[in-house]
Amino acid sequence: xxxxxxxxxxxxxxxxxxxxxxxxxxxxxxxxxxxxxxxxxxxxxxxxxxxxxxxxxxxxxxxxxxxxxxxxxxxxxxxxxxxxxxxxxxxxx
Numbered sequence: 001x002x003x004x005x006x007x008x009x010x011x012x013x014x015x016x017x018x019x020x021x022x023x024x025x026x027x028x029x030x031x032x033x034x035x036x037x038x039x040x041x042x043x044x045x046x047x048x049x050x051x052x053x054x055x056x057x058x059x060x061x062x063x064x065x066x067x068x069x070x071x072x073x074x075x076x077x078x079x080x081x082x083x084x085x086x087x088x089x090x091x092x093x
Contacts, residue, residue: 007058
């Protein structure tokens, strides 16, 4: 769970997840372009790639290669234990 919190702690990584939620299955080039045009983020491709690596290590992003292209997909499964831990145990007030 710690990796998930670390990954979500950065606003750029949260924005990347937002973009993958809007349009899943993007390449690094597409993600960089959308971050620049929609959010005004001028991060380098290398910086975005490093953010994607952190998200992938936390299990929040999965990748699939097709030829020379690598597509990135959001994976919400690592968020389920977090939601269950704090939101699933609601007691009536």
